[in-house]
Amino acid sequence: MDRPSATEREPGDPGDPGDPGDSTGRGDPPGPAAPGSPGDPASGDAPVGASVIDTRGLTKRYRGGQLAVDGLDLTVPAGSVFGFLGPNGSGKTTTIRMLMGLIQPTSGTARVLGHPMPRASRAVLPHVGALIEGPALYGFLSGRDNLLRYDAADPVADPRTRRARVEAALERVGLAAAAAKKAKAYSLGMKQRLGLAAALLQPRELLVLDEPTNGLDPQGMREIRTLVRELAGDGTTVFLSSHLLDEIEQVCTHAAVMTQGRLIAQGAVADLAAGARGRLVVTTPDPGEAARVLKEQGVADVVAAEDRVTGEPPERDLAEVNAALVTAGVRVRGFVVERASLEDAFVALTGEGFDVAG
Ligand SMILES: Nc1ncnc2c1ncn2[C@@H]1O[C@H](COP(=O)(O)OP(=O)(O)OP(=O)(O)O)[C@@H](O)[C@H]1O
Numbered sequence: 001m002d003r004p005s006a007t008e009r010e011p012g013d014p015g016d017p018g019d020p021g022d023s024t025g026r027g028d029p030p031g032p033a034a035p036g037s038p039g040d041p042a043s044g045d046a047p048v049g050a051s052v053i054d055t056r057g058l059t060k061r062y063r064g065g066q067l068a069v070d071g072l073d074l075t076v077p078a079g080s081v082f083g084f085l086g087p088n089g090s091g092k093t094t095t096i097r098m099l100m101g102l103i104q105p106t107s108g109t110a111r112v113l114g115h116p117m118p119r120a121s122r123a124v125l126p127h128v129g130a131l132i133e134g135p136a137l138y139g140f141l142s143g144r145d146n147l148l149r150y151d152a153a154d155p156v157a158d159p160r161t162r163r164a165r166v167e168a169a170l171e172r173v174g175l176a177a178a179a180a181k182k183a184k185a186y187s188l189g190m191k192q193r194l195g196l197a198a199a200l201l202q203p204r205e206l207l208v209l210d211e212p213t214n215g216l217d218p219q220g221m222r223e224i225r226t227l228v229r230e231l232a233g234d235g236t237t238v239f240l241s242s243h244l245l246d247e248i249e250q251v252c253t254h255a256a257v258m259t260q261g262r263l264i265a266q267g268a269v270a271d272l273a274a275g276a277r278g279r280l281v282v283t284t285p286d287p288g289e290a291a292r293v294l295k296e297q298g299v300a301d302v303v304a305a306e307d308r309v310t311g312e313p314p315e316r317d318l319a320e321v322n323a324a325l326v327t328a329g330v331r332v333r334g335f336v337v338e339r340a341s342l343e344d345a346f347v348a349l350t351g352e353g354f355d356v357a358g
């Protein structure tokens, strides 16, 4: 099943987050889901530095031999909006499936809300809302009826407030007007929104969203970003995957970068971008002459395009570089070092563009 939900919990389960079979669980360092706390609003006060997702050497080799995820050490801090970034085929969905207990790792460990997965799935999943590639929907039911059905499958969901919950979720993802339409007639973006609505039926400690803006138009992408920020504002940790660098940069506080199954960087977005040097940008009607002078001044990777000449800032004082341009008769209209983007960081880390791996 694609969307883990409270249906995984047996009726009568007291909801003890401790894995019944995990005798070491109680001795673990307190996390946001220390025994007794999942679902507890007080969990928003998780100790600073607590992680809601923690993997060690997490590895998945598919039966065909494909090494999809290779020794992943991932730490997602509580309260973060965490971007899981990587080109197509880099192992994002495979990682998410392991985190949600949907597939077994080949080796390594994964803890979610402080508990080992997939062993503690039953205790953990009710506190996690998930949207994973291609949400499973009943095509012959309307969007609204799909949600009513999901909600009805949740043993902890109060039937008396079901309608209100479903309407609120539809409203939240912008599907209210299309709620009566059959799901099979939904566009990709509408299906995506419906999957998201299902993940939002209950308040969650953690939301895991696999490419939540996949199939959405720019307006829809903006709406999802706003929604993610709102949810984070309510104290929910949001883990979202994307292959869109600027999307991650706009909405995430933290990010991890995957390429070919391996994690090549993780941390606060600002720190990741700061790891890459910005670019010197000179605006001038004399690009040819400007490019020549900049190279002479030690600027590397000079690129001239129309009235913009860019390059890697040299170690020396930039005032001297500017003066050299002016002395050479270059009409300088703009001279700035643009802040490095996450994309610059990615290129610096991998030495290549953000392309699909073979
Ligand atoms: N069920 C499977 N059996 C065999 N190989 C698989 C399976 N699922 C994925 N793979 C392979 O594992 C690698 C990682 O795939 P995965 O779906 O995790 O990537 P992704 O980062 O989610 O990509 P995308 O951005 O396209 O969603 C790919 O090379 C893919 O072909």
Ligand SMILES: [Mg+2]
Binding pocket: 092, 093, 094, 133, 210
């Ligand atoms: Mg994927």
